[in-house]
Amino acid sequence: MDELVEWLRAQLDEDERIARAASWADDANAWHAEPSPFNARSAGQRWYVEDAMEDGVVSHVDPRASDDEGVARHIAEWDPARVLREINAKRQILDEHRPSDLAVYRPHGCPLCHTWPCPTARWLTTVYADRPGHREEWRP
């Protein structure tokens, strides 16, 4: 298998492992941010993130150097449900933008872009540029 494809698939597998570790039920994977009730506010907890079943607080948010509402909404927006959807989309994109052995696409070129690594695959690697194994030559 191509090294870029193999490395990128490993990053997506790692993202999925992390998202599933933060998930306790498929029905609870969508999170939302809410302002804390008054009694929690007096304890310094002004916003919290709750799961879709509204029976489990994911986290109280009390950042020291940032806006608590902004941080809570960011955490909720990047819930396991969205992360898993993004992983699936990236896997589909990578399945379409991969090296091909068919001569019509030139040896090892992407069937859509006719080169390898193609710009689409290169851009996908930039998401994980801070992880071990990323190569500078993969940058677009």
Ligand SMILES: [Zn+2]
């Ligand atoms: Zn391509």
